[in-house]
Amino acid sequence: MSRAARAALPTLAVLALLTGGLTACTDQDAVAKEAADAFAAGLSKGDVAATAGRSAQAAYAELSRPLGDTEPEVRVEQVGDGDDERSVALAWTWDLGPGDSTDLGYTTEVRFTRDGDTWRPTWAPAVVHPDLRDGEQVDVRVLRAERGDILGARGARLVTARPIQTFGLDKSRIEPSQVRSSARAVARFLRVGVPAFVRLAEASGPKAFVEALALRPAHAREVGPAFSDIPGAGVVRGTRHLGITRDFAAPILGRVGPVTAEIVEKSEGRYRAGDQAGLSGLEARYDAQLAGKPGAALLALDADGTERTLAQVEATAGAPLRLTLDAPLQQKAESALATLPRSAGVTALVAVRPSDGAVLAAANGTGNNGLDAATYSRYAPGSTFKVVTTLALLRAGLRPGSTVSCPRTIDVDGKDFENYDDYPAGGYGDIPLATALANSCNTAFVGERDKVDGSALGDAAASLGLGVDHDLGAPAYFGQVPPPEGETELAADTIGQGKVLASPLAMATVAASVAAGTTVVPHLVAGVEPTGSAEPLTPAESRSLRSMMQGVVANGSGRVLAGLGGGVGAKTGTAEYGDPRPDGSLATHAWMIAFRGDLAVAAFVEKGASGSQVAGPVLVDFLS
Template structure:
């Protein structure tokens, strides 16, 4: 949308011409001094204190130049040519208006000076085109803001994710109602649109008689159900417009963010970049990369003639915003969101992250309806439960334990007075002396805890770092990579082995762990390919033999352990389930549980999280299975 400010000018008189004859030195010096005074005054947007042949020109100039009052201008004197026999001189003025940091309007005009009166003093014969070339008597000046096109956000292979899409702006047209009907219509509109009625009524009553009082903006498709009831309200008006939107309202909403009218805080903190009424990024990537996506506004200086026709005197074009590239796969992102949404709006918070191990590309980062707009997929901080046993297994492999070694998996174990047990429906066939592979496949807590004394301080955090967990990176958007701090007690060390205690991770971090196992190195996830990130290799990188063993352990989860329901999923799937207790116990003494599942298949690594459920295999597992299928 463009904005126009117009000044008002009354008739101006005067002449301007150029000659070559030069008069006496005293006259020339006096004319030069007046020319310098004129340039100085014009640089202050005024003709005050400058002698004029027509005093009405002073106020007329002030009115016509008013739309440019806030634009810095510098005026300098070029040639001063006097025609002695005619008692006049022509002065060349060089103008430079600083319309923006990147655009200047520069030109020259010729102003006439005349000499007259008993004392033969010089005065300025001001005319409209002395202000700007081709400005005619009766013209008005104006400034137009040229709004750039906002850049798109793209996904894998350049697929457009966010672009201008049609919307309807619903509101009240106050030119159609007055008096008490304003409040009545505002209340009815609020009921139809399900918005805050008192707030809408207050705004409607406060705004001017010709205002459009916006109540809600809806996608064109979403708006169809609203139109019949809305149209019956006196003064109701739906205005067609467009906004940068993703394919659906839910599509990566927390990650991509939204665009809307700039808040007062944004305007104040922008140092002039953002103006009141601008549409800007308010959250997510839209906010973080708003300057890139917005581009730079342009400016045009226009003149309106007596016939109302507009002429452009100068234009500094707007610079359109640049696209922001991401690696999101539109199909996988939409699939992840459909799967999470199928649980219903009342379901617990959930998230799914998918990463391509070969290059770290983030293919999907979805949040379920229960997340209530939060980006739990990337920034959630939760105990990862038994999915962390992939990390614990690596630490134990490095201690010398082999996949075929026999370990003890008792029903319970006690550490420093605290009892630990396996999950309630742990298979009896996997108790007792079992291979390390079987202990991981069936997710035996007591076996992992029973071998915790094989590890030295720092071994667990080093193993985590080798799989990309607990090491922060600036990926160009907020991400929580988790933490594996040193344990302070024996019971803390035991709890850490099974992904409880002080160990925390996000779904994004656990997808990174799975991707690192599959890739055979610490994967650095990439969402924004143009955002340069330097990865510092872990102190003890993952070796080919270690990654091969870990892939074998995760495959055993599917072939003989808690992930056997994935056995008929096409391709070779590796997985790990997880459940983590948290919060306060219920009336029966049971604690609520976070549920997790991570998996790999070919060049794909996935993590699924549900904030509250029965177990990883029963709650998170079906969501992961649906995604892999």
């Protein structure tokens, strides 16, 4: 309830208490206590006329005018002894936010004098605060906490306070009649939404600086000097919590900005208009940790507006959020994706350290338009999934040298499965399983489907970290391998189509598990380190899978990585999607997963002819 509303409450009971209603009372302790309580209640709601008189009311109203609707809670802490004069201690509390962190409290003393059976307070500025002087006003201010940094590997500051220049409209420098035209000119010059900025400018206070665009210094130089010719146009230099670059891990880290009306409404008093908060990504999920706790200050303002602090509760800085992201590797991954044209659509690259599961890079291409495809997208993994199918076949009794048949086509319940267009002509016929994986023979894996029926594919996927959900500490999708419904779906599943889905993070985890020889459970946020419970790889299985993936590079579809040296293992993948084109063909996703030393990676390109042609060069750039 506002001060104005509360001031309108009936005061007859209080007047009766102080004038004639207690004349018969001989207990002056009780009378003095009731008078003190009534005065404290009046201070709390901004109305002391009934208890201290109209002159005190006028003085209190002027003294507290800067407070607006902000009201204290005032209660009687102690009433002293005395026949005609008593000292009353008042406990003041200014509740400026949720919780106790912004509760500013102190004690004042007020002298009450007795007039018959009535006790009246003596008004003075010291009633509000002991150090308040005549002619001063009081105001309260929330002290914003310093936001915690987001740290990466080796303590690198991924997000921290960095210089920023904010361009906008300074309404204090123009007449009210100029606001609309200047706001329109500012928005047009800076190429921001004109109608929205004009509405914001007109709704802001008469002295407000209305932000239109915030730029890092390097980009701010691109705003020409003609901007200053616009009446009211201004630039404010300061700092803001920003990533290493504008695009650095942006979909994952998220951003900080002014709270929306919806955020304020749902915050239960934690946020107020004008506050900054995490709006997306990790900045939003861990906002309470990063934001810290605000403090508060009670200020004295003299006639010139000069401030001095009467009481203060210091703000508590936010705690840093520690991630496993490696800044140089993240930037290298983003640079590798930048070589792809925007026509490639959604692109992503994820790198995981096999030895401990740390996510070292989770990069999204510029064509993603803010989508976190790296950790949270859902796509058919295509032939990269054949690593999973190979593990299921090994568990069914096959060995890398076991013979499998690779025909040109294979019919499953009326549906023809065939190999990709540039499949090596000499790769058909009876071939070793290792060769089928190296050349990525679709028909060979489809032909062995009877050995991986039921839960075999799902169990093998879980052993390689795919299809088992857990908390990464950030939004993540680890894929799905549901039990197949029918022979055709099982056939499609064996080559990473059907209902099999994965994210680049999930497929990087598959490569990491092969490299580590155990199920890798990735983690990104310090303190969030889940464990897996899938059937572990045996030493023989891990040796076979590593050798066979190395064979993909040495002798198969992954030769594009051969120049990186020995020990590199990989698997390419192409997954069909969408409706048939006029010629009957389907669009394809391009994938490639690989490991090299203690690094496992997955690259994804939404619109690509094949994994080796499109995703392969991205991994070459990254792993070089």
